[in-house]
Amino acid sequence: MDSVKAQGNQELSAALSRGKAYIGRRTVMGTTVGGxxxxxxxxxxxxxxxxxxxxxxxxxxxxxxxxxxxxxxxDVSEIFCDYSAAGFACPLGWQAVVRP
Incomplete structure (x- = not known):
């Protein structure tokens, strides 16, 4: 799993679990952490x-x-998702990235 502090009070995370990839978002305000x-x-x-x-x-x-x-x-693959209060929109699917 990986996480990053995004704009405002948002935290974005990516998780790899049981062969699937997920993107998640939650609100973090001071010591209050949302689901x-x-x-x-x-x-x-x-x-x-x-x-x-x-x-x-x-x-x-x-x-x-x-x-x-x-x-x-x-190999490395990437997907992008636009996010808003309504959720995530990931319009293009996974794309190959140049190998390291």
């Missing part, structure tokens, strides 16, 4: 997820979050 709202990024609406993913990371710029996964074979 996560998770989105499964491995559904048919998000094609191209590599089945041998073993690590995950998340970053953001503005209202766009990027989730990256590393596979056991060393």
């Amino acid at each position: 996560y709202a998770w989105k499964d990024l491995t559904t048919p609406a998000n094609p191209g997820f590599p089945r041998d993913a073993c690590a995950v990371s998340v970053t953001y710029t503005g209202q766009r979050a990027y989730v990256k996964v590393l596979t056991t074979g060393g």
Whole structure:
């Protein structure tokens, strides 16, 4: 799992669990922490997820979050999601990234 403080009082997280990748968001205000709202990024609406993913990371710029996964074979794939109070919209599916 990876997390990053986003704009305002938002925290974004990415998780890899049981062969699936998720993006989540929660509100953090001082010592008050809200619950996560998770989105499964491995559904048919998000094609191209590599089945041998073993690590995950998340970053953001503005209202766009990027989730990256590393596979056991060393490949990297990425998906971006725009986020708002209504949730996440991830329009393009997973894309290959140049290998490290």
